[in-house]
Amino acid sequence: MVFVLALRTALERLTELSPALQALRHPGISASLVAIYRDYARPWTVETLAREAGMSRSVFSETFRALVGDTPAHHLTVRRLQQARALLSDGSVALSDIPARVGYHSNVGFHLAFRREFDTTPGAYRQALRPARSPRPRTKGNGLSRVRAGARAPLRRVAGPTLRTPAGGAIGR
Incomplete structure (x- = not known):
């Protein structure tokens, strides 16, 4: 019983510190966050996320921003770009295949969003992760x-x- 009370107190303190955890306590916002994290490549709009949350578009947007601290569209973009960064780090997926895998229909749109968020291009990001090769002098x-x-x-x-x-x-x- 003491353990349960201690756990409950710890969770309450965490939710006070973390807006994201507070957002997970809201059934509608929680449903939309789960949808974004599970199916980030889906062509989500604020309207479809609001439907997922069982809320009107305007109430959903206001509630999401108040609890998460970000707009639904930007939160989705960041999630997609984080996943893209993981795929770039992995190195097993061709650069040209990554935009479609993370929900972008345009390579240009993906490139611009990645650059805006991380201040570098996807190709430069991947290149920076490769181990540096020191050129060896050719000897005869x-x-x-x-x-x-x-x-x-x-x-x-x-x-x-x-x-x-x-x-x-x-x-x-």
Whole structure:
């Protein structure tokens, strides 16, 4: 019995601290949040979310904003973009397939929304997650390397014995 009372008190304190938890206590808003999180790719509108909540559009919008602290449309957008970010991090889904998977009908719309929310493009975000590859200098069997592959830079000593140029001059020690 003491445990149940302690749990109830802890939950009440959490709901005081978290508007999202308060929103989950409201049956209509809770239903819409569950719908957004379960089926974020569905073409939701404020009207369809209000229907899901069993409320009028205007009452739903006002109540949602008061309890969640965000508009229904922006909350849905953020949920979709969070899921897109997870897919980008995973790396197994092609960049061009992600918009449709998270509920966007336009790659351009997805790109603009992602950039607006995260200050970077989806491609740049994915690229930043890839491990950096340090370029290795190309070496030939003679121990000499060029500054860049194919560059006409002068040869420099990497390691090895004194070498002779084709004209017979010595390079090295």
